[in-house]
Amino acid sequence: MKNYILTNKFTGVKELLNYADLQNRISRNRKDFFKTYFVAVETKTPLLEKLLLALFVGVSSIALGSLFLEGFIYFIW
Numbered sequence: 001m002k003n004y005i006l007t008n009k010f011t012g013v014k015e016l017l018n019y020a021d022l023q024n025r026i027s028r029n030r031k032d033f034f035k036t037y038f039v040a041v042e043t044k045t046p047l048l049e050k051l052l053l054a055l056f057v058g059v060s061s062i063a064l065g066s067l068f069l070e071g072f073i074y075f076i077w
Helices: 019-028 030-036 049-074
Strands: 001-009 014-017 037-043
Touching: 001 019, 014 019, 019 030, 030 037
Parallel strands: none
Antiparallel strands: 001 014, 001 037
């Protein structure tokens, strides 16, 4: 999900907006908008996506470790 952070160049006040609110704000004063505001994009990754990534990396590292250990034991014997 993307959020947009508007920063007023003159006062330094920051506002957090979603896409629809940003479009409404731009359409109201399009001529002076980019002279007055600086727009930054903030992307948030969902928690489920982070957990699945951690699970995938964990299982992959365990699998590679076991393959390496099996090959090492086979080499020693």
